[in-house]
Amino acid sequence: MLIVHKYGGTSVGSLERITNVATRVARARDEGNDVVVVVSAMSGETNKLIDFAKYFSENPSKREMDMLLSSGERVTAALLAIALQEQGVDAIAMTGRQAGIKTDRFHTYARIESIDPTAMNNEIAAGKVVVVAGFQGINEDGSVTTLGRGGSDLSAVAIAGALNADACEIYSDVDGIYTTDPRIEPKAQKMDFISYEEMLELASLGAKVLQNRSVELAKKLKVKIVAKSSFSDAEGTVIGEENKEMEEVLVSGIALDRNQARVTLRGVSDRPGIAAEIFNKLAHEQINVDMIIQNASNDGTTNLGFTVPQSELANAKAVMEAFDHDIGGMDFDDSVCKVSVVGVGMKSHSGVAAAAFTALANENINIEMISTSEIKISMVVAEKYAELAVRTLHSVYKLDQ
Amino acid sequence: MLIVHKYGGTSVGSLERITNVATRVARARDEGNDVVVVVSAMSGETNKLIDFAKYFSENPSKREMDMLLSSGERVTAALLAIALQEQGVDAIAMTGRQAGIKTDRFHTYARIESIDPTAMNNEIAAGKVVVVAGFQGINEDGSVTTLGRGGSDLSAVAIAGALNADACEIYSDVDGIYTTDPRIEPKAQKMDFISYEEMLELASLGAKVLQNRSVELAKKLKVKIVAKSSFSDAEGTVIGEENKEMEEVLVSGIALDRNQARVTLRGVSDRPGIAAEIFNKLAHEQINVDMIIQNASNDGTTNLGFTVPQSELANAKAVMEAFDHDIGGMDFDDSVCKVSVVGVGMKSHSGVAAAAFTALANENINIEMISTSEIKISMVVAEKYAELAVRTLHSVYKLDQ
Numbered sequence A, B: 001m002l003i004v005h006k007y008g009g010t011s012v013g014s015l016e017r018i019t020n021v022a023t024r025v026a027r028a029r030d031e032g033n034d035v036v037v038v039v040s041a042m043s044g045e046t047n048k049l050i051d052f053a054k055y056f057s058e059n060p061s062k063r064e065m066d067m068l069l070s071s072g073e074r075v076t077a078a079l080l081a082i083a084l085q086e087q088g089v090d091a092i093a094m095t096g097r098q099a100g101i102k103t104d105r106f107h108t109y110a111r112i113e114s115i116d117p118t119a120m121n122n123e124i125a126a127g128k129v130v131v132v133a134g135f136q137g138i139n140e141d142g143s144v145t146t147l148g149r150g151g152s153d154l155s156a157v158a159i160a161g162a163l164n165a166d167a168c169e170i171y172s173d174v175d176g177i178y179t180t181d182p183r184i185e186p187k188a189q190k191m192d193f194i195s196y197e198e199m200l201e202l203a204s205l206g207a208k209v210l211q212n213r214s215v216e217l218a219k220k221l222k223v224k225i226v227a228k229s230s231f232s233d234a235e236g237t238v239i240g241e242e243n244k245e246m247e248e249v250l251v252s253g254i255a256l257d258r259n260q261a262r263v264t265l266r267g268v269s270d271r272p273g274i275a276a277e278i279f280n281k282l283a284h285e286q287i288n289v290d291m292i293i294q295n296a297s298n299d300g301t302t303n304l305g306f307t308v309p310q311s312e313l314a315n316a317k318a319v320m321e322a323f324d325h326d327i328g329g330m331d332f333d334d335s336v337c338k339v340s341v342v343g344v345g346m347k348s349h350s351g352v353a354a355a356a357f358t359a360l361a362n363e364n365i366n367i368e369m370i371s372t373s374e375i376k377i378s379m380v381v382a383e384k385y386a387e388l389a390v391r392t393l394h395s396v397y398k399l400d401q
Helices: A015-030 A045-056 A062-086 A118-125 A151-162 A196-201 A212-221 A274-284 A310-321 A344-348 A352-362 A383-396 B015-030 B045-056 B062-086 B118-125 B151-162 B196-201 B212-221 B274-284 B310-321 B344-348 B352-362 B383-396
Strands: A002-007 A034-039 A091-094 A101-103 A112-115 A129-133 A136-138 A144-146 A167-172 A193-195 A225-229 A237-240 A253-268 A292-296 A302-308 A327-342 A367-373 A376-382 B002-007 B034-039 B091-094 B101-103 B112-115 B129-133 B136-138 B144-146 B167-172 B193-195 B225-229 B237-240 B253-268 B292-296 B302-308 B327-342 B367-373 B376-382
Touching: A002 A015, A002 A151, A015 A034, A015 A062, A015 B045, A034 A062, A034 A118, A034 A151, A045 A062, A045 B015, A045 B062, A062 A091, A062 A129, A062 A136, A062 A144, A062 B045, A062 B062, A062 B091, A091 A118, A091 B062, A101 A151, A112 A151, A118 A129, A136 A151, A151 A167, A151 A212, A193 A196, A196 A212, A196 A237, A196 A327, A212 A225, A253 A274, A253 A310, A253 A383, A274 A302, A274 A310, A292 A367, A302 A310, A310 A327, A327 A383, A344 A352, A352 A367, A352 A376, A352 A383, A376 A383, B002 B015, B002 B151, B015 B034, B015 B062, B034 B062, B034 B118, B034 B151, B045 B062, B062 B091, B062 B129, B062 B136, B062 B144, B091 B118, B101 B151, B112 B151, B118 B129, B136 B151, B151 B167, B151 B212, B193 B196, B196 B212, B196 B237, B196 B327, B212 B225, B253 B274, B253 B310, B253 B383, B274 B302, B274 B310, B292 B367, B302 B310, B310 B327, B327 B383, B344 B352, B352 B367, B352 B376, B352 B383, B376 B383
Parallel strands: A002 A034, A002 A167, A034 A129, A091 A129, A101 A136, A167 A225, A193 A237, B002 B034, B002 B167, B034 B129, B091 B129, B101 B136, B167 B225, B193 B237
Antiparallel strands: A101 A112, A136 A144, A225 A237, A253 A302, A253 A327, A292 A302, A327 A376, A367 A376, B101 B112, B136 B144, B225 B237, B253 B302, B253 B327, B292 B302, B327 B376, B367 B376
């Protein structure tokens, strides 16, 4: 088997931990696998370099930031290769460029355009473990680019795709994806498997493990991800293609997003394009809108609701005031949260949503907004009910069993 | 004018100092010059990375060491470019690869084979200051290589040569080359000019400023070096081609090397090749031999003397014992030092050596070994006389005037 390992900043956060990673890689090798390792910068390094740059400039040039920040991953890659060699494992370190990673030209948030796997394949064929500096590539000018937050996960998934690897194991300090946040519901269970689609909807549960861009790329490239801990030998969670033959699980997990503020617009005039105008203006002000709900009203106007991050509510208010001739009334609430029920099983089962509404009603939790997709039901409730809502839903769908 | 600036680790040893460097570069720019800047890693960084590698291995692979160590210069280059931009100077950072620096394949002590100046010239033509990460290039495989100790000086000189720059200003915490070590002779004078040849012979005086490899390369490429301090506006010392039209200075400086041990072999049998055998064996044991003196004796044998670094004397003794059937007697002394008088002027003047011998004799300093070249006279004396010998010679050649 050819396996890509990816170790995040915490997993390589000290020289001792790099030794630990080398031991894990050596073990995978001893088990007969070919291994390519993608590494992040040692934890704290990237922030230190950002602080250095901020000393000089509030808005340092992105091209130079990329040259600066890409150095952290190179250090880790070189050190891990040295540690592997010392453990008797033939290893070679590669920069993003050497690994054949080409990106578009957008510094600090580049997208991978192609990977030429020739150099990696040659070293694998020569029996070597290839250690690749994550988070980076080069653009058509030959300048170093970086891939933004979570970029090393993207590197790992893209490399696994380019090498047609059997799995991409993403190591962090968390041993998998749980049915909900164990700090809220101690009965939360680690999942053995979750589909790409569910993982995307459960982003907040996986936020510490891997980011949505990587899951999207894995889905596109059909790369099997395994989320594991670098500090234990626990099995981890497989993130892969939905398996039709498996006994279907109705609901996979319950996600909570506390960072939500609600905006409700009543009596919005029904002239064409008003919603587009509102959301274009919000986008122009860099305000991230999450849920959007529109309901027809009786009097020829509509009611429009949406949520934004709490820190952006003040800006959203300001934007809305420009529309006050088109809007009957506005209502803002920054003490709400969003609870989401996610599962591919609900596609083919009715009654999943009803069960959620009933369970919350039984606890006297008022649902302020509802939005549903094929595999997700999201509900906005008062923030004070956050934990109770999560535990109630976790129990209703028997996730603690 | 096109000027290459090179700033060493101390000059960029903190964020404040990088700001200071940016101010200097901006000033050179304001004076109407095109400027290319070559930078070292921030002081301490390279040693930190070496310590990291040594944690894993006594003998880390050189290829990975190069990837590791080259990161320090990249960080400085990116930060300086950002600092320059903040001061309103259009600047672009380049790695060794981006600057077109190709080396041979010998990791950790690579030699520059060629520089393709196209990318640098394009940026200069676009009005930019080019900031190049020193100490590094890539080999024919595309792997990063480093140039060994003092490598950033080599980068700067080679770049100045490739760009046909008007001068290569090497900045350090020392403001030039002095006629002797000012800690020994406070009357030591900073030189305005010194020829490449003299600089090579005065290596110990310039050791903190730039290494011989750089001077040799500058001589070959006819690059004018200016040794300056990054902490003052003093003029510095020009290191360049000997100018026949200048009034000739007899002696330029007095150098002292305390790290010398003397080996004297008496009654060495006169069979052909014995000296070659001895020095081959020393070379094979990695013992650096400095001065070598051979004298014919009366009885068909010869006397052979040489010096080695003090730390290598024990090894040298062991090597010599293997030859004891060919040698009448041996004599070792690790409390000696070497004082050298250097000057191109002495080529065409007799009596320079005689003046040195007379002056030392007047101070009752016994000269144990003498070796001369066209522009240098080196004398081994007891280490206790080191300072007195330096001051005496400094005065005899009127260097304090």
